[in-house]
Amino acid sequence: MPASLVISAPASGVGKTTLTLALARAWRKRGLNVQCFKSGPDYIDPAFHAAATERASVNVDSWAMDRSTIAHLVSRGGDADVVLAEGSMGLFDGVAARGVSGTGATADIAEMLGWPVVLVIDPSGQAQTAAAIAAGLRDYRAGVRLAGVVLNRVASPRHEDLVRRALKEAGIKVFGALPRHAEISLPKRHLGLVQAEEQAEIGELIDEAARFVAEHVDLDAVLHAAGQWSPQAVANGLNVRPPGQRIALARDAAFSFVYPHMLEAWRAAGAEIAPFSPLADEAPDASADVCWLPGGYPELHAGKIAANARFRSGLRAFAETRPVHGECGGYMVLGTGLTDADGISHEMAGLLGLETSFAKRRMHLGYRLAELAAPMPGHQPGARLRGHEFHYSTILAQPDTPLAVVHDATGTVIAETGSRRGHATGTFFHLIAEDR
Template sequence: MAAGLVISAPASGVGKTTVTLALARAWRNRGLNVQCFKSGPDYIDPAFHAAATGRASVNVDSWAMDRGAISHLVSRGANADIVLAEGSMGLFDGVAARGVSGTGATADIAELLGWPVVLVIDPSGQAQTAAAIAAGLRDYRPGVRLAGVVLNRVASPRHEDLVRRALNGVGIAVFGALPRHAEINLPKRHLGLVQAEEQGEIGKLIDEAARFVAEHVDLDAVLGSAASWSPQPAANGLNVTPPGQRIALARDEAFSFVYPHMLEAWRGAGAEISTFSPLSDEAPDASADVCWLPGGYPELHAGKIAANARFRSGLRAFAETRPVHGECGGYMVLGTALTDADGVRHEMTGLLGLETSFAKRRMHLGYRLAELAAPMPGHRSGARLRGHEFHYSTILAQPDMPLAVVHDATGAVIAETGSQRGHATGTFFHLIAEDR
C-alpha cells in the first residue's frame, strides 16, 4: 500500500517544486519507489518529476477533470512506496466558479484523495507571522489536513528559532528548515521554469537539492506523516479521443508543451505517434493521417522557423489533404506571421490568417471552456473542451472562421476563439479533457 502527501504552500514562488524534487530524489536514493503528480494545469513540472523519480508524472486537475479521471490517473501510484502531488499557486487558490469536480485548487486534490498537506513556507521578512499563516491554512477548510511545515530560505539560526517556536505554539510540526542555497535555484523564463529537457545538468541539480534537504529535513518524519492509500476503482478513465490513428507530433525546444496524460491516452486508445522537429527543418511524417503542433516557445525561434523551408513546405503539403491542428505556440506557427520581442516580423506557415506579436506583450492566463463551432481532430462540432491558456502574445489579426465559442472560468466570452481554414485548425488553449 502506498503513502500519499500533497506538497503545497501559501503562494507561488516559495520553493514547492524544488522541495518536491528534493524529497522525491532523496527517498529514491533510499531505495523507495516514488510517484509524483502535478495538481493544476502546469505542463512543465511533470518532466522535472520524471527526472527526479524515473517515473512518468501527469497532471490532475479538479476544474477540468471529473473524479473518475483523477482516480484513473492517480492509480499509477498504486505500486509506489510514496506518492507526492505537487500543488500550484497557494493551497486554496483556484478560480471563482466551480468546474467539473472543483475550482482547480490544490486543496481539492488533497481532500478528494485524503492526503495530508506538507506546507512549504518562506518566512522571509517575517517571523511569528509565518505561524499565523500556517494556522490559518490549517483551519480554513474542513477535510484538508495539515501534516506539517518545511521552512525555506530562513535567514539565520535565530530567525529559524523564532519561527519554530511560534509554529510549535500553535501545534504545527516543523519537519525542517532550509537556509538559502543559491546552487539549487531552478532557472526561469517568461512561461515558468526552463524545461527539464533543456537543462543538461538537471540530474546534478536535483541530486544537490536532495542532499541539501536530507541534511536539513527529517525525511522519516515527513514520510511518517503520509496517509496510507490505495487507489479506488474508477468507473471511467479519461474522456479522450485521439486526433487520428497515426499522429505526427512536432517536438523540440519550440514545440514542447504537451500534457503527458494526453499522449498516454492517445497511445492507450491505439494511436501511433511519430515526432518531428521543425527547428531541425523536418516535415511531418507523410504516412501520418493528422499533424499536431503543440505549444512551446516559437517566439524565441521565429527566425529559424521562418527560414526552415522544408518544414514549412512539408506542412503545407500535408495540410492539403489531412488535418493539422496547433495549440498556442503551434497555433501561432500555423498563422501568417509572428513578430518577435525585438519587433521583427517573421513569416510563418500561412495555413491560417492569424498574426501575432510578442513585442506587444500582454499576459493571457486561465482556464478555458470551448464549445466547438466546427470539428477539430479528435472532437466533433458541438463538443465542450476544457483547457488552459497561458501566453504573452497579442493577436494582431484573426480573420478566419472561429473554431469555437470560448469562455473563461467565470463564463465570460473571450476573444481567443481559435481559427479554422481548410484542413487547419488552431486554439490558444491547451486541451486537458472533453466534457462527458
C-alpha cells in the same frame, strides 16, 4: 500501500517545486519508488518530476477533470512506495466558479484523495506571523489535513528558533528548516521554469537539492506523517479521443507543451505517434493521417522556423489533404506571421491568417471552456473542451472563421476563439479534457 503527500504553500514562488524534486530524489536514492503528480494545469513541472523519479508524472486538475478521471490518473501510483502531488499557487487558490469537480485548487485534490499536506513556508521578513499563516491554512477547510511544514529561506538560527517556537505553540509540526541556498534555484523564463529537457545539468541540480534537503529536513518524520493511500478501481478512464490513428507530432524545444496524459490516452486508444522536429527542418510523416503542433517557445526560434523551408512546405502539403491542428505556440506557427520580442516579423506556415506579436507582450492566463462550432481533430461540433491558456502574445489579426465560442472560468466570452481554414485548425488553449 503508498505513503501519500501533497506539497503546497501559501503562495507561488515559495519553493514547492524544489522541495518536491528534492524529496523525490532523496527517497529515490534510498531505494524507494516515488510517483509524482502536478495539481493544476502547469505543463512544465511534470518533466522535472520525471527527471527526479524516473517515472512519468501527469497533471490532475479539479476544474477540468471529473473525479473518475483523476482517480484513473493517480492509480498509476498504486505500485509506488511514495506518492507526491505538487500543488500550484497557494493551497486554496483556484478560480471563482466551480468547474467539473472543483475550482482547480490544490486543496481540492488533497481533500478528494485524502492526502495530507506538507506546507512550504517562507518566513522571510516575519517570524511568529509565519505560524499564524500556517494555522490559518490548517483551519480554513475541514476536509484538508495538514501534516506539518518545512521552512524555506530561513535567515539565521535565531530566526529559525522564533518561527519554530511559534509553530510549536500553534500545534504545527516542523519537519525542517532550509537556509538560503541560491545554488539550487532552477532557471526561469517568461512562462515559468526553463524546461527540464533544455537543462543538461538538471540531474546535478536535483541531486544537490536532495542532498541539501536531506541535511536539513527529517525525511523519516515526513514519511511517518504521510497518509496511507489505497487507489480505488475506476470503471471509466480518460474521456479523450485521439485525433487520428497515426499522429505526426511536432516535438522539440519549440514544440514541447503537451500534457503527458493526453499522449498516454492517445496511445491507450490505439493511436501511433510519429514525432518530428520542425527545428531540425523535418516535415510531418507522410504516412500520418493528422498533424498536431503543440505549444512551446516558437517565439524564441521564430527565425529558424521561418528559414526551415522543408518543414513549412511539408506542412503545407500535408494540410492539403489531412487535418493539421495547433495549440498556442503551434497555432501561432500555423499563422501568417510571428513578430518576436525584438520587433522582427517572421513568416510562418500561412495555413491560417493569424498574426501574433511578442513585441507588445500581454499575459493571457487562465482556464478555458470551448464549445466547438466546427470539428477539430478528435472532436465534433458541439463538443465542450476544457483547457488552459498561458502566453504573452498579442493578436494582430485573427481573420479566419472562429473555431469555437470560448469562455474563461467565470463564463465570460473571450476573443481568443481559435480559427479554422480548410484542413487547418488552431486554439490558444491547451486541451486537458472533454466534458463527458
